[in-house]
Amino acid sequence: MSRTRALQALASRAGLYVVLLLAAALFVLPGLWMVTASLNSNDAVFSYPPRFFPTQWNWENYRTVFEVQPFARQYLNSLYIAVLATAGTVLVSTMAGYALARFRFRGRNGIFLLLISGILIPEEVTVVPLYRIVNSLGLIDTHWPLIVLPIFSGGGVIATFIMRQAFLSLPKELEDAARLDGLGRWGTYWRVAVPLVRPTVAVVVILSVYNSWNMFLEPLIFLRTPENFTLPLVLTEIEDAYGTQLWNVQMAATTLSILAVLVVFVAAQRHVIAGLTAGSVKG
Incomplete structure (x- = not known):
């Protein structure tokens, strides 16, 4: 009985963590896309599906800002x-x-x-x-x-x-x-x-x-x-x-x-x- 309760508690906690991770992703992914777009080429910014990792790291974009x-x-x-x-x-x-x-x-x-x-x-x-x-x-x-x-x-x-x-x-x-x-x-x-x-x-x-x-x-x-x-x-x-x-x-x-x-x-x-x-x- 105690083993069953422990498994139920573990499953409940795991489900809670999954929900929290999905909720956190709603806030993290737009910021991640913003940082990725800042390192991409101008044409690749609106590529579909969105790229969360640039194909080419364009650090000069930050220099261009100034x-x-x-x-x-x-x-x-x-x-x-x-x-x-x-x-x-x-x-x-x-x-x-x-x-x-x-x-x-x-x-x-x-x-x-x-x-x-x-x-x-x-x-x-x-x-x-x-x-x-x-x-x-x-x-x-x-x-x-x-x-x-x-x-x-x-x-x-x-x-x-x-x-x-x-x-x-x-x-x-x-x-x-x-x-x-x-x-x-x-x-x-x-x-x-x-x-x-x-x-x-x-x-x-x-x-x-x-x-x-x-x-x-x-x-x-x-x-x-x-x-x-x-x-x-x-x-x-x-x-x-x-x-x-x-x-x-x-x-x-x-x-x-x-x-x-x-x-x-x-x-x-x-x-x-x-x-x-x-x-x-x-x-």
Whole structure:
């Protein structure tokens, strides 16, 4: 009987692993095809059936990325825009979320509802007024709109909502104890509340980097010169002197563009897991 149960458990586990492998393949195979296409010839990119291993390894596709566009400059553009926008989003969302969660003042719930209702406004509706404002400030073809707008637009609102909910989940007794030890509002916020919600901050970092790194509509509207372009715009501009799309070179640029996001995700994921693990063992 025990042998039969062991075989049933083994078969059940094997079936689970097969399902998980098939689910993982749905996510891995497109990425594998992208890397393969980046090393293929332009004609072989759309071969059918798809080739997951190139017949000829064309590493020069990666060199061509830097020849058809000022790719290094554009990569740095996206990098520092994402860093500044993420830092601003984390700072503003944690402060606003803490204020909405802990401060008692008239109209607090109304302000929160008004803030959340902004998510319901489609981004496309705000394009014209935002363009007029940015143009009147003389910031067209600069990176300032791409840094400031994510902090106060839909992504910033969602980050504020997430941080508010995280601060609401903290026991008030911890902050009361901190104030008894002589900490003021700022000290309680910075030295007690924020460290306790570090996993949530890591989630906000991931979301903010993702949103900033993938912005396309805003750079398309506000940027003019290729030297100021960000990566999403670059990926639509990779072509030869005759205007032919270089799909293999585009896949090479795409492969390079996702590396920074993967690094941020892996680094932030460690903090999320560490915070969740620490919370599970504390009584």
